[in-house]
Amino acid sequence: MAAVGSEAGHDGGGAARRRPNILLIVSDDHGYADRSALGIDPQVRTPALDRLAAEGVGCEEAYVTAPVCSPSRAGLIAGAYQQRWGAHWFDDSSMAGPEHPSLAERLRDVGYRTGYYGKVHYGAEREGDRGTPPMHGFDDSFYGLAGLSMGRLNYLRHSGDAVADYGDAAKAMAVQPLSAGGEPVEVERFLTDEIADRAAAFIADDDERPFFAMVAFNAVHNFCWQLPDEELEARGLPKFDDWYPGASEYLDWYDGAISPNLPNGRAYYLAQLELMDRQIGRLLALLDERGVGDDTIVVYTTDNGGSQCNYGVNAPLRGSKYTLYEGGIRVPFLVRWPAELPGGALRDGLVSSMDIAATALAAAGGDVDGLDGRDLRAYLRGDDGPVRDELHWDCRWQWSVRQGRWKLSWVEPGSSHAEEIRRVEHTEPGDGLRLVDLLADPAEQRDVRDEHPAVVDELTLARRRWRDEMDRSSALSG
Numbered sequence: 001m002a003a004v005g006s007e008a009g010h011d012g013g014g015a016a017r018r019r020p021n022i023l024l025i026v027s028d029d030h031g032y033a034d035r036s037a038l039g040i041d042p043q044v045r046t047p048a049l050d051r052l053a054a055e056g057v058g059c060e061e062a063y064v065t066a067p068v069c070s071p072s073r074a075g076l077i078a079g080a081y082q083q084r085w086g087a088h089w090f091d092d093s094s095m096a097g098p099e100h101p102s103l104a105e106r107l108r109d110v111g112y113r114t115g116y117y118g119k120v121h122y123g124a125e126r127e128g129d130r131g132t133p134p135m136h137g138f139d140d141s142f143y144g145l146a147g148l149s150m151g152r153l154n155y156l157r158h159s160g161d162a163v164a165d166y167g168d169a170a171k172a173m174a175v176q177p178l179s180a181g182g183e184p185v186e187v188e189r190f191l192t193d194e195i196a197d198r199a200a201a202f203i204a205d206d207d208e209r210p211f212f213a214m215v216a217f218n219a220v221h222n223f224c225w226q227l228p229d230e231e232l233e234a235r236g237l238p239k240f241d242d243w244y245p246g247a248s249e250y251l252d253w254y255d256g257a258i259s260p261n262l263p264n265g266r267a268y269y270l271a272q273l274e275l276m277d278r279q280i281g282r283l284l285a286l287l288d289e290r291g292v293g294d295d296t297i298v299v300y301t302t303d304n305g306g307s308q309c310n311y312g313v314n315a316p317l318r319g320s321k322y323t324l325y326e327g328g329i330r331v332p333f334l335v336r337w338p339a340e341l342p343g344g345a346l347r348d349g350l351v352s353s354m355d356i357a358a359t360a361l362a363a364a365g366g367d368v369d370g371l372d373g374r375d376l377r378a379y380l381r382g383d384d385g386p387v388r389d390e391l392h393w394d395c396r397w398q399w400s401v402r403q404g405r406w407k408l409s410w411v412e413p414g415s416s417h418a419e420e421i422r423r424v425e426h427t428e429p430g431d432g433l434r435l436v437d438l439l440a441d442p443a444e445q446r447d448v449r450d451e452h453p454a455v456v457d458e459l460t461l462a463r464r465r466w467r468d469e470m471d472r473s474s475a476l477s478g
Helices: 047-055 069-078 103-109 160-173 191-203 229-235 250-255 265-289 355-364 377-381 416-425 453-477
Strands: 007-010 016-018 021-027 057-063 113-120 140-145 178-180 183-185 211-216 296-302 333-336 345-352 390-394 398-403 406-411 432-437
Touching: 021 265, 021 355, 047 265, 047 296, 047 333, 069 103, 069 355, 103 113, 103 211, 103 355, 113 191, 140 191, 191 211, 191 265, 229 265, 250 416, 265 296, 296 355, 345 377, 345 390, 355 377, 390 453, 398 453, 406 453, 432 453
Parallel strands: 021 211, 021 296, 057 345, 113 140, 113 211
Antiparallel strands: 007 016, 057 333, 140 178, 178 183, 296 333, 390 398, 398 406, 406 432
């Protein structure tokens, strides 16, 4: 049986203290409302996530650092604002360089074994680039480079045969072989199950060192109709064909494959969510079977807000993925650590995905210097209040700052990026400058700039100070 972890020091009473294992689960485009414990949609079934919430702490005001995948994931793994190295949107995102060590590198330096399983998308990675898991601190890995396939992985097929079958559609439908430790591997089965299998094997290894496992599911990213035949049959769902050249122009086909034009779209999405939740439950059961559940920090979150075009629901929040409305950046955030944290607790106050690295490193006895994230342990226990009062987002063409109850946002008028997401993704990012009072108006329905000019000035100044700091850091990184 794997050990709980090796000694990291002693507590005040002189008793040996063990370093916890760390299991970080990151899903893709999970809607804020889409957990069955919330009771918003009775068709949602997520018993494993409900168990995490019941046995751990839920953070009510948790945010990612960007409303899209690549920069958000870059900030999470580095524990810092990705703008420090010039990452803002799909078109300029990248993994931080060695001057910003990843969470895996930092944990490996203090004796952890490290494994990565699932989707990789920090930017335009190719094998051997720093953005691939073997190149930023992961000893063991199984992954697909979504940057090579329009940001997605196919749920069912990854092989040379699949590439040949799809022809010119192989990139759009994301069927390229995957990688294990940097070497190509073919997988012709349901990817959610394969990711969980690989992660489970790593967790179950009889290595005495504490482990850090990062499990990055492709679910519930589109295209959610890619389900095993038996799951379609069990749910009474029809097959929906992937795109092939000649059938139609790709964007015309894509428009028919997303909300509101896809028949059974919400049912496909909920099936993918349920099947991912099943595998999360399996990993939790494995921790218990091996006797390490109490001393493993399990974190669940997602990479950005739910995707409206893929039938995710972010109620009661406004907006969706791609936008800086709350629905684009506020996410599920659950932390379970039975040895240290209460069960069934909810915490208010600003939390960021950047805090995952700082919290894990502090618990492991590692160095948190140079991180923008904060150690959440006392906050999660309920010993202290929120760890910060201010957060920033910046995609170049849109930005936002939250300070306490206030949120000031700006979208460049006439932005080509904004027009593209309106046209292709069927979501509205807004336009111009906007101030909302999230305490009085959590659904962001009223612009109160004219009523609070002093607040606009204060947040504009905070934004300018932060942006200057990011630009200085980016210049040094470049």
